[in-house]
Amino acid sequence: MSRLTPQNEAIALEIISRYPRKKSALIPLLHLAQEQDGYVSDDAMRHLAELVEVTPAEVIGTCSFYEMFKREPVGTYLVNICTNIACQLLGAEELLHHAEHALGIKAGNTTSDGLFTIEDVECIAACTEAPCLTVNYRYFYKVDGGDFDAIVEDLRSGRQPTRKAAETGPDGHIPPHGTLALQRQHIPADRVAGNADPDSAPAPAWLEQP
Amino acid sequence: MTAPIVQLVSSRFQYPDSFTLARSEATGGYQGLRKALTMTPTAVHDEVKAATLLGRGGAGFPAGVKWGFTPPGVWPRYLVVNGDESEPGTYKDRLLMERDPHQLIEGCLIACYAAGLSQCFLYIRGEMALAQTRVAVALNDAYAAGYVGRNVLGSNFSVDIVLHWGAGAYIVGEETALIESLEGNRGMPRLKPPFFPAAIGLYGKPTIVNNVETLSNLGGIIVRGSEEYKQYGSETSPGTRMFAVSGHVRRPGVYEVQHGVTTFRELLYDDQFCGGIRDGNQLKAFIPGGGSSPWFFEEQLDLPLEARPVGGAGSMLGSGAIVVMDDTTDAVKACLRVVRFYARESCGKCTPCREGTSWLETILQRIFDGHGRPSDIDMLLDVGDNISPGPYPAASWEAEGLAAVPFPPKQTTICPLGPSAVAPVVSAIRRFRPEFEAKIRRRAIGIPVRVEESTHV
Ligand SMILES: Cc1cc2nc3c(=O)[nH]c(=O)nc-3n(C[C@H](O)[C@H](O)[C@H](O)COP(=O)(O)O)c2cc1C
Ligand code: SF4
Ligand code: FES
Numbered sequence A: 001m002s003r004l005t006p007q008n009e010a011i012a013l014e015i016i017s018r019y020p021r022k023k024s025a026l027i028p029l030l031h032l033a034q035e036q037d038g039y040v041s042d043d044a045m046r047h048l049a050e051l052v053e054v055t056p057a058e059v060i061g062t063c064s065f066y067e068m069f070k071r072e073p074v075g076t077y078l079v080n081i082c083t084n085i086a087c088q089l090l091g092a093e094e095l096l097h098h099a100e101h102a103l104g105i106k107a108g109n110t111t112s113d114g115l116f117t118i119e120d121v122e123c124i125a126a127c128t129e130a131p132c133l134t135v136n137y138r139y140f141y142k143v144d145g146g147d148f149d150a151i152v153e154d155l156r157s158g159r160q161p162t163r164k165a166a167e168t169g170p171d172g173h174i175p176p177h178g179t180l181a182l183q184r185q186h187i188p189a190d191r192v193a194g195n196a197d198p199d200s201a202p203a204p205a206w207l208e209q210p
Numbered sequence B: 001m002t003a004p005i006v007q008l009v010s011s012r013f014q015y016p017d018s019f020t021l022a023r024s025e026a027t028g029g030y031q032g033l034r035k036a037l038t039m040t041p042t043a044v045h046d047e048v049k050a051a052t053l054l055g056r057g058g059a060g061f062p063a064g065v066k067w068g069f070t071p072p073g074v075w076p077r078y079l080v081v082n083g084d085e086s087e088p089g090t091y092k093d094r095l096l097m098e099r100d101p102h103q104l105i106e107g108c109l110i111a112c113y114a115a116g117l118s119q120c121f122l123y124i125r126g127e128m129a130l131a132q133t134r135v136a137v138a139l140n141d142a143y144a145a146g147y148v149g150r151n152v153l154g155s156n157f158s159v160d161i162v163l164h165w166g167a168g169a170y171i172v173g174e175e176t177a178l179i180e181s182l183e184g185n186r187g188m189p190r191l192k193p194p195f196f197p198a199a200i201g202l203y204g205k206p207t208i209v210n211n212v213e214t215l216s217n218l219g220g221i222i223v224r225g226s227e228e229y230k231q232y233g234s235e236t237s238p239g240t241r242m243f244a245v246s247g248h249v250r251r252p253g254v255y256e257v258q259h260g261v262t263t264f265r266e267l268l269y270d271d272q273f274c275g276g277i278r279d280g281n282q283l284k285a286f287i288p289g290g291g292s293s294p295w296f297f298e299e300q301l302d303l304p305l306e307a308r309p310v311g312g313a314g315s316m317l318g319s320g321a322i323v324v325m326d327d328t329t330d331a332v333k334a335c336l337r338v339v340r341f342y343a344r345e346s347c348g349k350c351t352p353c354r355e356g357t358s359w360l361e362t363i364l365q366r367i368f369d370g371h372g373r374p375s376d377i378d379m380l381l382d383v384g385d386n387i388s389p390g391p392y393p394a395a396s397w398e399a400e401g402l403a404a405v406p407f408p409p410k411q412t413t414i415c416p417l418g419p420s421a422v423a424p425v426v427s428a429i430r431r432f433r434p435e436f437e438a439k440i441r442r443r444a445i446g447i448p449v450r451v452e453e454s455t456h457v
Helices: A006-016 A022-037 A042-052 A056-063 A092-103 A145-156 B021-026 B031-038 B041-050 B063-067 B093-099 B101-115 B129-144 B175-182 B212-216 B218-224 B264-269 B307-312 B331-345 B351-369 B376-387 B417-441
Strands: A077-082 A116-121 A133-135 A138-140 B078-083 B119-124 B160-165 B207-211 B240-247 B253-258 B283-287 B321-326
Touching (some): A006 A022, A006 A042, A022 A042, A022 A056, A022 B160, A077 A092, A092 A145, B021 B129, B031 B101, B031 B218, B041 B218, B078 B101, B093 B101, B093 B129, B101 B129, B101 B160, B101 B207, B101 B212, B129 B160, B175 B207, B207 B212, B212 B218, B240 B264, B253 B264, B264 B283, B264 B321, B283 B331, B283 B417, B331 B351, B331 B417, B351 B376, B351 B417, B376 B417
Parallel strands (some): A077 A116, B119 B160, B240 B321
Antiparallel strands (some): A077 A133, A133 A138, B240 B253, B283 B321
């Protein structure tokens, strides 16, 4: 697919400016590319390499280490079902099997209409609400087979799922795969303290000097 | 008598708008920062040291002492906030970031002020979209209100807090891997010792890495003073701690309890907490401190939630994650699931972990599937011994004459992830060996395997 759009490139430059060294921005920028295209394309990675001044090989080196980055398109809705220990004890594997049967795919695959991808994932820090899943990283707690079917049905028909949705966006909206935070950090120019350059930053002004 | 409930870090959770600046300010938010700015940085540091604020990320190292390890005269120093919470069973940092981001921001500011840290990077786990949103909004509001950035509240204290987010890799929670990741690299741990991040960290400069819950305590400590803070909890583990209790209890949940004085039994059985085992079942085992910790049993229930006695008894409090298994639990299956996690999450940098964790999973899987070999149990222990040589930490089992082996384990690996995979193996085999043997004896399962026999894990 594509390089970053001019609008996203501006966001990328703002993100880069917050780090003393450009490469530090790489993971947030890979997310930005994934937000734009739904996955991280080769062209986008080449563009990021230019922006942070490393080789494309270094970008793919970082990208390929992290599970959230998809280098091929996935479903509009990425359904991550936790099967780690706390969830397993309360029926997560049964839930995963139900999901696989309901959608007719094994974990790791995408439905032929391109709507759903299921993944069998590790602990998502909602262990007391087991079994749980996320759809595009929005949480659903204490999910059973019926809940799963209702969520899928809602999303298929273009409705926002209400059943068991915990803490989605302000309007219960689930954005397409790739969008994480709904708001970004902006440091106003008149408030910024400035990066601490590892090579030349002075002693902090507020420390009592001996 | 169960120690009374005090809420030091979860006090705002009761409000639906707990994450807003307005609610925070209306309920004492940023008062700790204001007070700190009237004190010298050294005095603030001393107050935190006196409070014995133990790290809540896993290792339990006192924050005030860690801050003192930065080499004098080397600038800049950085603060990296560890919000990568992904240890199996752990669920409290996400809550603290989603529900009270200003409390965390205030803690970051106090740490930077006291320890002379010039820039702060707040690293949130990639999967936590809501936490990222809430912290971003909170930072924007806090900048606008003059709490963060240049000349904080008109003082000569200036620091930026930069929101950073990960992309899915458990190992990045380890502090040196976190730093690698923040430099834009593959998140693989660095060898330590000799150099710890406090001496050589981000960009090769002194770096303090602290957990979200650790930092969230700072505002309260400065407002109350260390003397009052130490009235809660025990002498060596003051204050409170958040514990996520999951699995087969009647009321799973995240509970803030007094540190060091509350016992496992109280937390698991008291009606004000988890209310006992579900369905009137019996306790079989529990994981006391996240997937990496050796298992405890009935006999360990009366231990206090305090690092030292728990370590002496063969496990660790770790990340405040208790997973309870009742007597319907298949020990082999539970063990396999935890081991599979470490096999999947090994970063691959060192051989005993990369190869060993995969072998542990392979052998356990075949035992579970009914194709185990009689030599497999010894082989599991042998593979474990290659990752973590010598007696592995374990709970005592008086009925069988087994003494406790104290924590921590030895390691042939770069970081503790490899040895963590051995914890469930040694725990389950030591206590439930007949279950492993029974599955191996049953290995007459024929081909083709009938559906109900090929239980998927
Ligand atoms: C494999 C591994 C994973 C870890 N994951 C986390 C984590 O997700 N969050 C965390 O705060 N600490 C984690 N730690 C501990 C950190 O290395 C570090 O000790 C901690 O962040 C320091 O903060 P504290 O002193 O405030 O506890 C992990 C350690 C290891 C070995
Ligand atoms: S012990 Fe495992 S996770 Fe840790 S550095 Fe070695 S291979 Fe990586
Ligand atoms: S084990 Fe499933 S969320 Fe933690």
